Structure formats: structure tokens, C-alpha cells
Amino acid sequence: MRLTGAQALIKFLEDEGVKYVFGYPGGAVLAIYDALLESTKITHVLVRQEQAAVHAASGYARVTGRPGVCIATSGPGATNLVTGLATAYMDSIPVVAITGQVSTDMVGTDAFQEVDITGITMPITKHNYLVKDVKKLPAVIKEAFHIASTGRPGPVLIDLPKNISGAVFDYKPVGNVDLQGYKPTYKGHPTQIKNLTVLLEEAERPIICAGGGVISSNAWDVLRELAETLSIPVTTTLMGLGAFPEDHPLSLGMLGLHGTPYANYAVQNCDLLVGIGMRFDDRVTSAVQKFAPRAKVVHIDIDPAEIGKNVGVDLPIVGDVKNVLSELLKRVSPKRHDGWLEQIKEWKELYPLEYGEYNKRLRPQYILEKLGELTRGQAIITTDVGQHQMWTAQYYKFTKPRSFISSGGLGTMGYGLPAAVGAQLAAPDSLVVTVTGDGSFQMNMAELGTATEQKLPLKIILLNNSHLCLVKQLQYFNSGQRYSGVCFTGNPDFVKLATSYSGAVGLRIEKPEDVEPVLKEALSNGKLTLIDCRISDEELVYPVVPNNGALDEMIHFPEGEKKANE
Amino acid sequence: MKHTLTVLVENKPGVLTRIAGLFARRGYNIESLAVGRTENPAFSRMTIVVEGDDRVIEQVTKQLYKLIEVIKLTDITNDEYVGREMILIKVNADPAIRGEIMQIVEIFRARIVDIGRNSLIIEATGDEGKIDAIESALRPFGIKEVVRTGKIAMARGAKSRNGRETL
Numbered sequence: 001m002r003l004t005g006a007q008a009l010i011k012f013l014e015d016e017g018v019k020y021v022f023g024y025p026g027g028a029v030l031a032i033y034d035a036l037l038e039s040t041k042i043t044h045v046l047v048r049q050e051q052a053a054v055h056a057a058s059g060y061a062r063v064t065g066r067p068g069v070c071i072a073t074s075g076p077g078a079t080n081l082v083t084g085l086a087t088a089y090m091d092s093i094p095v096v097a098i099t100g101q102v103s104t105d106m107v108g109t110d111a112f113q114e115v116d117i118t119g120i121t122m123p124i125t126k127h128n129y130l131v132k133d134v135k136k137l138p139a140v141i142k143e144a145f146h147i148a149s150t151g152r153p154g155p156v157l158i159d160l161p162k163n164i165s166g167a168v169f170d171y172k173p174v175g176n177v178d179l180q181g182y183k184p185t186y187k188g189h190p191t192q193i194k195n196l197t198v199l200l201e202e203a204e205r206p207i208i209c210a211g212g213g214v215i216s217s218n219a220w221d222v223l224r225e226l227a228e229t230l231s232i233p234v235t236t237t238l239m240g241l242g243a244f245p246e247d248h249p250l251s252l253g254m255l256g257l258h259g260t261p262y263a264n265y266a267v268q269n270c271d272l273l274v275g276i277g278m279r280f281d282d283r284v285t286s287a288v289q290k291f292a293p294r295a296k297v298v299h300i301d302i303d304p305a306e307i308g309k310n311v312g313v314d315l316p317i318v319g320d321v322k323n324v325l326s327e328l329l330k331r332v333s334p335k336r337h338d339g340w341l342e343q344i345k346e347w348k349e350l351y352p353l354e355y356g357e358y359n360k361r362l363r364p365q366y367i368l369e370k371l372g373e374l375t376r377g378q379a380i381i382t383t384d385v386g387q388h389q390m391w392t393a394q395y396y397k398f399t400k401p402r403s404f405i406s407s408g409g410l411g412t413m414g415y416g417l418p419a420a421v422g423a424q425l426a427a428p429d430s431l432v433v434t435v436t437g438d439g440s441f442q443m444n445m446a447e448l449g450t451a452t453e454q455k456l457p458l459k460i461i462l463l464n465n466s467h468l469c470l471v472k473q474l475q476y477f478n479s480g481q482r483y484s485g486v487c488f489t490g491n492p493d494f495v496k497l498a499t500s501y502s503g504a505v506g507l508r509i510e511k512p513e514d515v516e517p518v519l520k521e522a523l524s525n526g527k528l529t530l531i532d533c534r535i536s537d538e539e540l541v542y543p544v545v546p547n548n549g550a551l552d553e554m555i556h557f558p559e560g561e562k563k564a565n566e
Numbered sequence: 567m568k569h570t571l572t573v574l575v576e577n578k579p580g581v582l583t584r585i586a587g588l589f590a591r592r593g594y595n596i597e598s599l600a601v602g603r604t605e606n607p608a609f610s611r612m613t614i615v616v617e618g619d620d621r622v623i624e625q626v627t628k629q630l631y632k633l634i635e636v637i638k639l640t641d642i643t644n645d646e647y648v649g650r651e652m653i654l655i656k657v658n659a660d661p662a663i664r665g666e667i668m669q670i671v672e673i674f675r676a677r678i679v680d681i682g683r684n685s686l687i688i689e690a691t692g693d694e695g696k697i698d699a700i701e702s703a704l705r706p707f708g709i710k711e712v713v714r715t716g717k718i719a720m721a722r723g724a725k726s727r728n729g730r731e732t733l
């Protein structure tokens with residue numbers, strides 16, 4: 001079949017089952033956009049800035065588990081992808097990014113809109129390619145999808161010079177990929193798994209810490225069965241939210257810097273910690289030398305480089321989480337940990353997540369708690385980064401995997417709205433809600449245009465305090481309450497902004513009694529809806545582990561305020 | 567402690583950049599790095615000398631393995647291996663003292679490869695200790711320029727360090 005490089009690319013994407021590509025055109029990708037016109041199977045989603053294209057692709061990938069695809073032109077188009085690629089890389093999200101490049105004979109001459117994007121993205125992609133020969137293109141695309149979606153997933157970038165996408169060649173689909181230097185280990189070592197059964201048998205106070213790897217390997221059912229069989233309480237990392245239902249009696253919620261008190265106490269007092277598909281990030285461990293001091297640590301992960309990187313491990317198991325847990329499940333017999341579970345119950349009663357009054361002034365935590373109730377934890381929630389993200393993690397109560405879509409590792413403000421665009425296209429029948437703040441939202445609010453164009457009934461809950469309050473909170477605790485560069489005095493009227501988009505609805509919540517009716521209206525109107533929630537800039541996220549503190553040295557919600565409310 | 571890693575990689579553009587970049591951004595120290603293609607032109611072999619404790623070396627190894635183009639990596643520090651480095655030294659050599667320099671060259675089984683009016687270029691190969699020794703033996707005469715290749719290494723015996731039996 002005689003095709004241009006661009007036509008071959010589109011043909012491959014069609015054969016791969018790609019339904020959406022998120023992108024922004026330009027001079028170096030003209031041939032690709034031309035070929036897209038001929039495709040009946042692929043819908044192109046035109047974004048407002050390339051960063052949104054890669055975020056949307058990553059939102060799509062997090063919901064479906066399949067690689068999201070984005071396209072950008074050379075130069076500034078390509079560099080605008082950088083933040084999104086780094087976001088996907090840190091959270092191990094499969095994304096395939098295609099960038100245009102100047103013609104091969106111009107590469108290296110500082111040509112118009114030329115940038116060395118493979119050089120720039122080397123540290124933030126799982127792999128990348130500069131295609132210099134059109135005949136190699138089919139193999140490169142095949143490899144790119146294979147690498148992005150297998151092993152520990154991640155973003156892969158293909159840089160396609162415009163004379164390559166325009167060149168005509170004899171296209172033949174390629175067979176299976178065999179990369180000598182890339183052979184992920186899926187099966188856990190049987191001896192190590194057997195050793196784990198011994199540790200589980202001996203443990204009196206075990207806990208499981210589940211991360212994003214449980215979600216990317218589709219292992220949530222096996223995890224639940226294992227936890228129930230062995231009566232082991234489960235805490236999750238931020239990326240692991242949804243991997244274990246938070247309405248389950250064995251759930252401890254999220255651990256870490258802003259984790260639940262009972263999760264953090266459980267970690268610090270357990271005698272066995274089984275980390276599954278997580279990477280002992282500093283936001284999880286806090287002071288790493290004081291982390292889980294009484295515990296033997298087991299680490300199950302598909303990426304051997306994560307094992308022993310941050311925390312010393314007593315028993316490493318390299319393998320696919322689902323594979324390892326299924327093997328493990330075959331070899332364990334039911335166990336009870338009544339005393340330990342009793343202790344955890346006591347912590348839950350003594351130190352619940354709390355924020356005090358909810359009916360005297362508008363509280364963000366209350367809004368998110370209500371959102372959780374009204375959607376019964378069934379919505380897909382995307383967030384940005386800030387206090388709202390932590391409150392969402394604490395109060396929404398996630399019960400479904402692939403329903404919390406957020407930038408964890410990189411902490412990318414501006415992620416929420418474009419990721420919601422990808423998420424809604426991936427799950428057209430689901431309710432998709434973006435929880436955001438006025439700081440994050442303004443980073444990519446132009447994507448309201450994309451959502452309008454695609455007729456997506458997204459719900460945007462904007463917790464608006466005209467401040468960058470997570471930074472303000474850091475300055476409160478660490479800079480002696482000297483607030484620097486954290487106040488917006490020129491915010492727009494977000495309700496008016498929303499309604500300036502055709503068919504979109506803008507609502508406002510100012511008082512606690514507005515919360516329920518306004519949320520109900522928004523969730524049921526079937527339209528793109530922004531809710532401007534006017535909250536105080538004095539709110540702090542509690543609990544919070546102080547700098548270099550151990551997890552059980554967390555600062556609780558202040559007792560004084562609690563008493564005052566009684 | 568210094569570790570000697572021998573790394574078989576695909577002979578493709580950008581591989582050296584990936585490896586050098588990995589060392590730089592993760593804060594590992596490259597003592598020396600030598601690279602050239604193998605008996606099969608599709609592959610190159612690198613000999614990397616890296617300084618670090620066991621934990622660092624474990625991370626270096628695992629992170630290198632994550633690169634798609636890295637096929638096989640061995641830490642041969644504690645194995646029997648032949649390690650060689652080459653040095654070119656341009657040294658001041660008035661005709662009056664050339665004899666003395668030539669004696670040193672003889673002792674180290676090195677070679678004189680160029681003669682200028684007042685200088686010589688000396689070529690020597692050997693392990694790091696020998697190379698350091700010849701350099702310091704020649705220092706009193708006034709060294710004008712030194713070029714070293716960095717270490718290349720190969721495990722002793724019949725065992726091959728290739729990813730497959732035959733490449």
C-alpha cells in the first residue's frame with residue numbers, strides 16, 4: 001500500500017483502536033492534519049494550547065487504561081507538551097505524543113520553529129524517537145505504543161520531520177515488537193512470593209499500602225480479595241485513591257503528608273508494611289528515616305529501580321501487581337487480626353478527619369463531602385493542584401478505580417480541566433467533575449472553549465478564595481505567616497466567564513445552605529457548568545505533617561476550634 | 567568505591583546522550599567512560615567507571631537497565647578482568663635529557679610516537695596504576711599535555727558479556 005508517512009501514522013492509529021487524538025496544528029504537521037481529514041474512525045479534538053492536548057490525552061489514558069494520543073507541531077508546539085509529558089511520566093501514564101519537526105535536511109540549523117524536542121524530553125519520557133527514515137516509521141509507532149502501555153507505563157514521544165510525514169513509501173504493517181533491551185518482568189519470583197506468605201503469617205499488625213500501580217495493572221479486585229482474606233487494613237497513596245473502596249471497613253483512606261490520622265498511625269505502628277505498586281514518595285513517607293519504624297517492609301512493583309530507592313526493603317518482589325497478588329492469593333489462608341483492627345477502630349473514633357463547623361460559614365470540605373454523597377462516590381473526579389486537591393482526596397470517599405484523575409508526582413496546576421475533557425470523552429456516560437481552585441483554573445481555563453466545542457457536560461467546582469492557599473499554608477507554617485506572592489486581586493467574575501461560552505451555565509455558592517441545591521442543579525442539568533464557590537482564604541488543610549516530621553507527628557485539626565464548635 | 571561497569575548498548579544515535587544525561591540528572595559521578603562498537607556493528611560497548619557505595623551502584627545499574635537501548639550490563643569490579651587505559655603525554659624534552667626520558671619509556675614498556683624539536687609524545691597503555699605512575703615519572707620534565715582514553719575492560723575467561731550467545 002503506497003502511503004505517505006502521515007497516512008501510515010493515521011492508519012496505524014486507526015488499527016490500534018485510537019478514537020481520539022488531542023492536538024493543535026502547525027506548519028510541521030500539515031501532512032498529519034491532512035491525513036486526519038480522511039479518517040472516519042478518529043476524531044481530532046482541537047485544544048487551546050498544546051499543554052492541554054497532552055493533559056487531555058493523559059486524562060483519557062487514566063480513565064481507559066489505554067494510551068492517550070496527542071499531536072503538536074514543532075518548536076513551541078512541542079515545548080508546550082513538556083509539562084504534560086513530565087506529568088504523565090511522574091504518574092506512569094501511557095501517552096503517545098507526536099510532534100512535527102523541521103525537514104531532516106534542516107535539522108540542526110536553528111530553522112524556524114525548530115527545537116530539539118527529543119533532547120528536551122529525554123528525562124521525562126519513557127522513550128522517544130526522531131524518525132529520519134520513513135520506512136522505519138511503522139516499526140517506531142508500533143514500538144512507541146508497546147513501550148508506553150506495557151511494563152511500568154509512561155509517555156513516549158515520536159518526533160516526525162515534515163519531509164518524513166510527507167514522504168510516500170510502501171506501507172506494511174509490522175508484526176510483534178521484540179526489543180532486546182526491554183523485557184519487563186511480569187511474574188513475581190515464586191520464592192519471594194512464598195517468603196511473603198511467611199511474613200504475612202507471622203505478622204500481627206500488617207497493613208497494605210496501595211499505589212497507582214494497583215490501578216494501572218487492573219488489580220483492584222485481587223487486592224480487595226487479598227485484604228479481606230487476610231483481614232489487612234489498606235491505605236492508599238494519592239495515586240492509589242480508588243484502588244480500594246473507601247467505604248470498606250478495612251479502608252484507612254490516604255496516608256502521608258495530608259493523610260488521615262488513622263492511616264498514618266497505622267503505618268507508624270504496623271509490624272509489616274506491604275507496599276504495592278507505589279514508590280515511597282517523600283509526600284508519602286515524610287521523614288524517611290522515621291517511616292514505619294516497627295515494620296518489615298515488603299515492596300511489590302514492576303519497576304525494579306523503585307525497589308530500595310527511597311526506603312530500605314526487607315522483601316522485594318519485582319513483577320506485575322495483578323500477577324503477583326493473584327499468585328499470592330492462591331497460597332494464603334484466611335487470617336484474623338482482631339486486636340489490630342480494634343486498635344485501628346479506636347484511632348478512627350478518636351482522630352477522624354474533621355474540619356469543625358459546617359453550617360455557619362461556607363466550608364470547602366463540606367462541599368466535597370456533599371459532592372461525594374450526591375454522586376455516591378461514582379463520579380469521575382479530576383483535580384488541579386492545591387488545597388482543593390487534598391480536600392478532594394480526604395473527603396470525597398473514592399470507591400471506584402480510575403475515578404480520581406489528578407497530577408500526583410509532578411503536582412501540575414492546570415491539569416484538571418483538560419484532563420476532564422479527555423476523561424469525559426473516554427467515559428461519555430459518566431459524570432465528570434473537575435474540582436479546582438482559582439489559581440489552577442486560570443492556568444488552563446481557555447479549555448472551556450474545547451469543552452464547549454465538544455459539547456461536554458463537565459462540572460467545574462471552583463473553590464475560589466482569590467489566593468494560592470496551599471502556598472499560603474506553606475508560608476503560614478514555614479515562613480512565619482509572611483505571605484508573599486499568593487494573592488490575586490484581578491480575578492474575573494468566573495460565573496460571567498463561564499456563561500460567555502455558548503450553552504454553559506455559571507452558578508455560585510456563597511453560603512452553606514446553597515451547597516446542596518446548587519450542586520444538585522449542576523449535577524442534573526446536563527450542561528457544561530461552573531460553580532464559583534466563595535470560600536475563605538483562612539482555611540488550612542489538616543492534618544499536616546510538619547517538615548521532616550514523622551507521620552505520627554502530624555498536626556491535627558486544632559483542638560480549640562473543635563471545642564469551640566461544641 | 568569505584569565500580570567498573572561494562573554495558574552493551576544498541577549502536578544508535580542519542581544513546582550516549584541518554585546515558586550521560588541519566589548520570590547527570592540523578593547525580594551519579596562518572597569517573598571515566600569509553601565507548602566503541604563491538605564485533606557486531608549494531609551494538610556498542612561502554613566501559614563506565616563510576617564512584618559510589620553499593621546503594622548508588624544498585625540504582626545506577628537499575629536506572630541504566632530502564633533505558634530501552636541498554637541490552638546488558640555487568641558490574642565486573644569484583645570479577646577477574648583485564649582493564650586497560652591509554653595515555654598520550656607530550657613532555658618537554660631538550661636533546662640533553664632525552665636519554666633519561668627514553669629510559670623511563672623503556673621501563674614502562676611505553677613508546678615514543680612523535681619527536682618535536684623540544685618535546686616528545688609518549689604513548690602508554692596499562693591499568694590505571696601504571697598510567698598514573700608513568701605520568702608522575704615524567705612530571706619532573708614538564709608535561710605539556712595529557713590525553714587519556716578512560717578505561718576499557720573485559721572479563722577474563724571464555725564467558726562472553728554479550729546479551730546473546732552470538733550477536
